[in-house]
Amino acid sequence: MSKKYCNILLGIIALLLLVGLTSCTHWGTTLERQSLVNNDPKLEEILNDLAKNDQLIRTLKGRGTFTLKTPQLDTIYQLHQSDVSFRSPDYLYVIGRKYTATVLRLTCYKDESLIEIPTDRQFYYQKGGKYFEFSDAQVTPLDIFKEAFFPEAWEKLLSSRVVLKSFNKESQEAEIEIYRDKHHKQLLRRIKVQGVPWVLVESERYSDEGMLIAKSSRENYKITPESIRFPEVIYCEFPQEQAFMQIKLNRCSINIPIDEPKSSLSQQVRKLLRSGYVAVDIENP
DSSP: OOHHHHHHHHHHHHHHHHHHHTOOSSSSEEOOOOOOOSSOOOHHHHHHHHHHHHHHOOEEEEEEEEEEEETTTTEEEEEEEEEEEEETTTEEEEEEEETTEEEEEEEEETTEEEEEETTTTEEEEEEOOOHHHHOSSOOOHHHHHHHHHOOOOGGGOOGGGEEEEEEETTTTEEEEEEESSTTSOSEEEEEEEETTTTEEEEEEEEOTTSOEEEEEEEEEEEEOTTOOEEEEEEEEEETTTTEEEEEEEEEEEESOOOOOOSSOHHHHHHHHHHTTOEEEOSSOO
16 A cells, blocks of 8 residues: 555545534524624624634534545545544544444544554554644644634734735625734635624635645534534535545534543554554555
8 A cells, every 4th residue: 555545545534534523413503694784894803703612612522424535546435424522622533434334433632543444454543743733744633623623723813913804795704814924924824704703614724835735614504502603514625635525414412521532542553453453554554
């Protein structure tokens, strides 16, 4: 198995984890928005709205369906009834199914990722790596998950590095650019938000060299009884992985108790080896 193949497969399953998370649909009512008629939006109010909503989400547990395609593998993945559990900030567990069969299990905990492929009795283990923080070549499933659902710590953004570029009164959409520097020379992210209340509808993430490394969109926001806003449909594309994913939510529970793993992922790896699973080294296959 080539290194390129393994990296693509990691990207696929990393995306798959995202899909599982969004398993939600009858968990809220349609979000009703109000219009800003006479005033332009204030940047501080937009960021505060986004931050407060994300901070309300501590855990997610749900079920959903997604479609994923990677041109290199010439394959369309369609997973139904996939389950996901997420606990902020660093625990994710996904069970991906095709029809009724489990085709993968994925666990991310702290700086470790473990992907199990029961049909092939193979597993992929990775320790460390922060795709968006340290390089454009490494990616962990947890990194991609956060990019799709919690792309920024909005409350920590420096006002000198954020610019409100435009506002369309007809669509009630604002475009915002986030820079790495106060001189606005290095673009980090470009987003579109829709209000009010403000929700994220599009996001583009750029590398240090100005390369687009992730883009996503969100549609059909719902609001839970706890006033948490979350989308029914999420589309994510990762150009460097040449992969895309569309998520359709079925149901979701927010802020219910989710326990951490009782053992480290390295201990789980030893159990897999004893049971006859074969390790695939993503870096040196």
